[in-house]
Amino acid sequence: MPSPLSIDSLRLQEQIDALAAISEAPPPVVTRVLFSEADLRGRASVKELCRQAGLLLQEDAIGNLFARWQGKDAQLAPIATGSHIDAIPNAGRYDGVVGVLGALEAIRALKQGGFEPLRTIELIVFTAEEPTRFGIGCIGSRLLSGALPPERAAALFDTDGQTLEQWRNKAGYGARPLNSVRLARGVYEGFVELHIEQGPLLERENLPIGVVEKIAGPSTLRVQLTGVGGHAGAVLMPERHDALLAGAEIALAVEQAALNTGSADTVATTGVFRIEPGAVNSVPCRACLEIDLRDTQLSTRDAALQRVEKAVPEICRRRGIDFRVERLNVDAPVLCDPAMVSTILEVCREVKLPAKQMISRAYHDSLFMAQICPTTMIFIPCRGGVSHRPDEYSSPEQISNGVLVLAHTLARLSCVSSKRHDRERIGSLQPVIT
Ligand code: GLV
Ligand code: MN
Ligand code: MN
Numbered sequence: 352m353p354s355p356l357s358i359d360s361l362r363l364q365e366q367i368d369a370l371a372a373i374s375e376a377p378p379p380v381v382t383r384v385l386f387s388e389a390d391l392r393g394r395a396s397v398k399e400l401c402r403q404a405g406l407l408l409q410e411d412a413i414g415n416l417f418a419r420w421q422g423k424d425a426q427l428a429p430i431a432t433g434s435h436i437d438a439i440p441n442a443g444r445y446d447g448v449v450g451v452l453g454a455l456e457a458i459r460a461l462k463q464g465g466f467e468p469l470r471t472i473e474l475i476v477f478t479a480e481e482p483t484r485f486g487i488g489c490i491g492s493r494l495l496s497g498a499l500p501p502e503r504a505a506a507l508f509d510t511d512g513q514t515l516e517q518w519r520n521k522a523g524y525g526a527r528p529l530n531s532v533r534l535a536r537g538v539y540e541g542f543v544e545l546h547i548e549q550g551p552l553l554e555r556e557n558l559p560i561g562v563v564e565k566i567a568g569p570s571t572l573r574v575q576l577t578g579v580g581g582h583a584g585a586v587l588m589p590e591r592h593d594a595l596l597a598g599a600e601i602a603l604a605v606e607q608a609a610l611n612t613g614s615a616d617t618v619a620t621t622g623v624f625r626i627e628p629g630a631v632n633s634v635p636c637r638a639c640l641e642i643d644l645r646d647t648q649l650s651t652r653d654a655a656l657q658r659v660e661k662a663v664p665e666i667c668r669r670r671g672i673d674f675r676v677e678r679l680n681v682d683a684p685v686l687c688d689p690a691m692v693s694t695i696l697e698v699c700r701e702v703k704l705p706a707k708q709m710i711s712r713a714y715h716d717s718l719f720m721a722q723i724c725p726t727t728m729i730f731i732p733c734r735g736g737v738s739h740r741p742d743e744y745s746s747p748e749q750i751s752n753g754v755l756v757l758a759h760t761l762a763r764l765s766c767v768s769s770k771r772h773d774r775e776r777i778g779s780l781q782p783v784i785t
Pocket of ligand 2: 739
């Protein structure tokens with residue numbers, strides 16, 4: 352165990368702030384939607400930091416970045432860590448970024464402490480953890496784990512009808528096919544993601560660290576409604592087929608579906624509600640809703656999902672509205688690896704940071720990494736449990752605690768030499784050239 356390790360929280364905070372300044376919106380708002388100019392500039396700046404830290408960089412065909420600190424035994428499967436740097440509209444500066452720049456700081460601290468890994472330590476920066484552009488999150492880790500078939504990914508389209516294939520070509524990742532992204536089970540010995548909690552429990556209980564045992568299962572529906580538009584003055588009320596009103600009833604049915612499961616763990620949100628033509632004196636003729644429904648238990652989540660899917664035709668028939676319902680993603684909750692959870696709890700005891708075992712209600716790339724290797728997450732508190740807002744905040748000290756625990760965890764896991772793995776990737780990577 353490399354001890355003592357010194358985390359440079361000032362340097363880390365400067366890097367977090369510098370990345371936050373790369374945004375599609377003025378500060379304090381951070382918006383970095385997949386393959387936007389800001390996302391591409393953010394990626395370039397992270398690559399530069401990784402290079403300065405002496406890591407070997409590779410990228411795959413969706414833009415997942417792999418920054419490698421070569422271990423002494425190249426036959427051993429690497430230990431991976433990482434998160435994402437894309438940010439939803441009107442976001443803050445810590446979601447995902449703490450798990451990327453924090454992991455980089457953990458690696459720098461280990462290097463500066465003279466530690467030499469036996470296993471390679473690999474930092475992964477996943478593409479499109481956030482669902483903003485294509486309605487589905489974790490595109491990079493879904494492709495990497497095989498959870499998203501490449502043909503389905505290629506056909507995803509945004510609100511302007513541009514496909515993922517077109518976007519990744521524009522972003523410079525089009526040279527190789529998407530089916531080269533998938534990695535074999537066993538490529539990694541394990542994956543651990545550092546992240547802000549995005550909930551209030553650690554702060555409330557005054558605890559510096561959470562260790563994640565389970566990640567709730569997300570699902571997303573897209574509902575497209577077509578009614579009949581017309582003049583707001585001329586079309587009388589009995590004649591109307593207003594797409595917005597059908598959508599409004601559906602959004603209320605979504606709320607009821609979550610409330611009626613009897614489980615406090617079911618949460619449902621209609622986070623997208625677009626109408627056309629969007630003129631005050633015109634009856635809305637079209638509406639598009641995107642509905643996010645999650646639970647820690649598959650049975651209650653699926654029951655709520657089915658209720659919503661049953662409500663849509665009922666509401667639309669009554670209102671004379673055409674509808675289309677698509678399941679964008681329906682994912683099961685995952686259990687984290689108990690041995691990795693124990694390792695992190697041990698580390699916390701050693702570095703004297705009290706820790707709590709907890710559930711992640713947000714989804715993360717870890718949900719998909721768990722399909723190919725033992726996985727868990729380290730949580731740190733965030734003020735008021737606030738996330739996905741510009742006022743998201745974790746203090747330098749809280750971040751530094753998480754980085755310290757991550758560094759010690761990586762050090763431990765990179766020293767275990769018991770198992771040997773097949774390191775062949777199904778896909779292929781290419782060096783980052785700038
Ligand atoms: C991740 O950003 C989520 O929505 O849980
Ligand atoms: Mn997020
Ligand atoms: Mn995140």
